[in-house]
Amino acid sequence: xxxxxxxxxxxxxxxxxxxxxxxxxxxxxxxxxxxxxxxxxxxxxxxxxxxxxxxxxxxxxxxxxxxxxxxxxxxxxxxxxxxxxxxxxxxxxxxxxxxxxxxxxxxxxxxxxxxxxxxxxxxxxxxxxxxxxxxxxxxxxxxxxxxxxxxxxxxxxxxxxxxxxxxxxxxxxxxxxxxxxxxxxxxxxxxxxxxxxxxxxxxxxxxxxxxxxxxxxxxxxxxxxxxxxxxxxxxxxxxxxxxxxxxxxxxxxxxxxxxxxxxxxxxxxxxxxxxxxxxxxxxxxxxxxxxxxxxxxxxxxxxxxxxxxxxxxxxxxxxxxxxxxxxxxxxxxxxxxxxxxx
Numbered sequence: 582x583x584x585x586x587x588x589x590x591x592x593x594x595x596x597x598x599x600x601x602x603x604x605x606x607x608x609x610x611x612x613x614x615x616x617x618x619x620x621x622x623x624x625x626x627x628x629x630x631x632x633x634x635x636x637x638x639x640x641x642x643x644x645x646x647x648x649x650x651x652x653x654x655x656x657x658x659x660x661x662x663x664x665x666x667x668x669x670x671x672x673x674x675x676x677x678x679x680x681x682x683x684x685x686x687x688x689x690x691x692x693x694x695x696x697x698x699x700x701x702x703x704x705x706x707x708x709x710x711x712x713x714x715x716x717x718x719x720x721x722x723x724x725x726x727x728x729x730x731x732x733x734x735x736x737x738x739x740x741x742x743x744x745x746x747x748x749x750x751x752x753x754x755x756x757x758x759x760x761x762x763x764x765x766x767x768x769x770x771x772x773x774x775x776x777x778x779x780x781x782x783x784x785x786x787x788x789x790x791x792x793x794x795x796x797x798x799x800x801x802x803x804x805x806x807x808x809x810x811x812x813x814x815x816x817x818x819x820x821x822x823x824x825x826x827x828x829x830x831x832x833x834x835x836x837x838x839x840x841x842x843x844x845x846x847x848x849x850x851x852x853x854x855x856x857x858x859x860x861x862x863x864x865x866x867x868x869x870x871x872x873x874x875x876x877x878x879x880x881x882x883x884x885x886x887x888x889x890x891x892x893x894x895x896x897x898x899x900x901x902x903x904x905x906x907x908x909x910x911x912x913x914x915x916x917x918x919x920x921x922x923x
Contacts, residue, residue: 588718589718589781589817591860591894592819592893593817593838594838594858601648601649602647602896602897602914602918603649603897605898605900608638611902611904611906611907612640612644613908614644625669627653628658631708634652635653637653645911645915646915646919647717647915651722651783652705657729658770659699659763663692663766664689664690665678675737679736680733680735680744681759690759692765692766692769702777703776706721707777707778719781720779720781721771721777722782722784725784725787725789725804725805726760726763726801727788727804728789729763729767730748730760742791749796749800760800771808772812780816782818783841784808784818788823789828790823790843797828802828805832806836809835809837818837818839819837819840820837820841825840825842825843829846830854833859837859839859839860839862840859840862841895843864844863847887848884852891859893860894861892861894861895862895863897864884864897864898864899865880867899867900867901868903870906870907870911872910878913881914881918882917890923
């Protein structure tokens with residue numbers, strides 16, 4: 582039974598014989614097999630073609646032997662579904678054509694028939710689950726409202742989030758109107774994923790580290806609370822943000838089953854401030870995967886030794902795998918993890 586899987590047991594803070602392993606961006610640009618697909622299609626063609634997205638989702642299952650798959654998609658599809666034109670540019674990343682600047686820009690955004698607008702994700706999940714055939718769990722995901730807002734306001738990635746912060750500070754009412762729309766579609770989107778068959782969910786608040794404590798509470802945390810409450814306890818929910826080393830105690834108040842932690846925290850020390858019924862995920866610095874294999878093994882085992890006997894734990898990176906990390910190092914890391922026992 583899938584509920585007895587290593588990953589789901591750990592996510593529910595049940596005992597496991599070793600730490601389960603999956604990695605953010607595990608189906609991605611560090612694999613030559615990914616590029617073989619990417620050469621034929623644009624990124625959004627890959628995302629919106631269920632068979633292709635399923636192929637990419639399955640790459641780390643087949644090539645790495647991880648303990649959970651995560652669907653291949655993008656956190657910004659909810660922003661696009663609301664009506665903002667989204668494009669991906671080589672070497673630049675995602676771009677919304679018309680960044681939000683005034684209230685009228687927000688009012689133009691409309692919550693769609695999510696089942697119809699994002700049906701390609703539902704179809705992909707069903708294809709992946711038919712291929713997994715109960716072998717390992719499948720994780721679905723969505724971008725957290727603040728992070729999606731930041732892309733909509735900035736128009737793309739940002740180093741200083743100047744436009745986003747001015748938007749929050751000068752027009753908090755506008756920000757909350759936009760965040761409410763993103764929250765509604767996110768709840769509908771994640772509910773659709775559950776109905777399609779995902780076994781767990783992760784919320785990515787990738788840019789939460791741009792916020793102060795009070796601003797995180799007002800513009801991020803409150804909406805994550807709404808999402809988790811809106812979804813209920815149908816599947817385990819993982820809450821991740823860059824900044825989780827600081828915000829983890831606040832994140833715990835939202836009621837996720839798992840908190841995924843960036844690499845700045847001492848995980849065993851952080852464990853003391855997180856309720857025992859909430860599992861921890863993380864938090865190896867992804868850059869360690871550039872290092873010699875001896876170093877990779879030492880750092881992984883050092884992390885595991887520190888988490889022995891400290892409740893539910895899932896191995897992951899503090900953020901995603903970088904594109905130029907050697908595939909053989911990622912493979913070695915997974916094999917090293919599987920050799921370990923508590």
